[in-house]
Amino acid sequence: MTREITYGQAILEATDQLLANDKSVYLIGLGVPDPKGVFGTTVGLEKKHGSNRVMDMPVAENGMTGIILGSSLVGMRPIMTHQRIDFMLLSLDQIINNAAKWHYMFGGKMKAPIVIRLIIGRGWGQGPQHSQSLQALFAHIPGLKVVMPTTPYDAKGLLIAAVKDDNPVIYIEHRWLHNIFGSVPEDFYKVEIGKAHKMAEGSDLTIVSSSYMSLEALKAADFLKKDGISVEVVDLRTIKPLDKETILSSVKKTGRLLVVDGGWRSFGVAAEVMALATENCYGSLKAAPVRVTFPDTPTPTSWALANHYYPKAIDIINSVRTMFNLPVKTEAEIGISYDVPLDVPDKSFTGPF
């Protein structure tokens, strides 16, 4: 049966089923069993599955990552959570030097099936050290897989696929997606890693986007339709390995590519997708590919600055309009208005995270 649940609930349900179906799965992370349960995604799991399978940990990210890696070498399938991606930067050594290379450097004799859930996000003055989006950093590392689900359906299916995968998987969730609803089957199902998802069909231009920015892309596509521009939105779902086939066939069809990435501009996911298209279907391109990203600066804390830091639907719309030699428009002209301040995810939020 399928029902409407939130993205956060979908993660919770996937974890619950994984724990129930496989005794080698365990869940560990700061605050996992606490009353708030990692933004509600781990609530009740300790009670149901016991404290030796669902547990808190010392504030020692690097050591603990090595420890879950070690347990995976002898058959466990750990899921580790971090409330913010910034905190796990302490464990880059274990992730990049060890986990990512374990299978390779021992000639394929061992595998490291670990999943690291990382929460990215924005808003309410999270600032330079609490709101980074580092998908490109992990995607750069051979041996790691990187997924970024956008919908509740994908959140569940990709978490299950990640845990079933025999490689280290970085699972990145945007905090502003946690409360969005979508239909999710009750069944235990996988969404294949490495497969993008067409969120909207179109013929004039392809937008490749991921995670929260896919919602902005969809919004932009709706407004662009009114201008007579038919946009195809390809939601990556998996950053690494990239779904080259879906991206390239779409670009070949539309002849125009705009990449939207919630990350820094230089050396990022957008650059990689643009390179992929120019290398492989240069002849089909009717215009140079364009990217909409965060600027190459850390996130400022003051909301007066942060409100201008994040690209929005209007920036996507105007980039597309420019590609079609149309004049740029203001939000008012297009009819975009906001019923909540730009630095909160929804009306109910009164800070802090």
Place this chain on the structure above:
Amino acid sequence: MDKALLKKLYYEMLRIRLVEENLASLYSEQEMRCPVHLCAGQEAIAVGVCANLKTDDYVMSNHRSHGHFLAKGGNLNEMMAEIYGKETGCCHGKGGSMHLVDLSVNYLGSTPIVAGTIPVGTGVAFGTLLKGEKKVTVVFLGDAATEEGVFYESLNFASLKKLPVLFVSENNFYSVYSPLSVRQPHERDNLTIAKGHGVYSDKGTGNDVLDVYRVAEKAIKHIRDGKGPAFICFDTYRFREHCGPNYDNKLGYRLESEYEEWRKRCPVVTFEKKLLQKKDIDQETIDTYKNKIQSEMDEAVLFAKNSPFPKVSEVYTDVYAEEKKND
């Protein structure tokens, strides 16, 4: 102890408390749009330690740093403006409550990645030693920060090079909602760990400002005498929620009775009573203090509210040191 010093210790604690309480009640106006980790309940440690410091001694801290900042003499107007996200804030709005700085009093910065400033503070001490300066560097850290690897790495290097650094650990028994019991074995003892690295170590009563003062005084003397680093730790308790202006006991992660027990040991109230009893202070002076602090805080809030927001172009400045500010 000198009466003036007793009054100063009281005044500084009261000031931090009133700043935090004012901040808590103003937060619901939704104009301070950043996380705030209030230190109400833990004032004695900041004040007792910093009262032993000179202006050119260095201090670094973590996410819960309003008290450390103020006790070191950090500028209240700039702190409030920073929390309000204004151009006049100590980081010009780039940082917020979790990133305080005041170089005029050698408060070198707080950052919210747990344990992040432990090695940095150790490095500041290393720098002063290399330069031949006679300054002490203090790093404030929480109980959870002692779980990070850099804590041990820093103790080791500080001891190896006999660095003039004081590590001050504030054990409030929780990391967010996680009690010590799920993070550290019962048998663990940070004093022994520090000693094991050859670091002078001592423990005091965290809610008793006089005890903190004395423990810090001895440790700082050890450091100033050139004998190397020191580690001091104190038990204490955070009164308000981990992050934000409210109370969070209703979540159920800590017992109401435990909270009440620590409330009775409130560092400000107990010290005030003691001073009154011994006639080291009178009620009139206390009231004068309160009024003075309240008007100072009112002014700081007004300053913050009336200050302009940074210009949008400021998003792009400060990324590199050589960059010129473009107006």
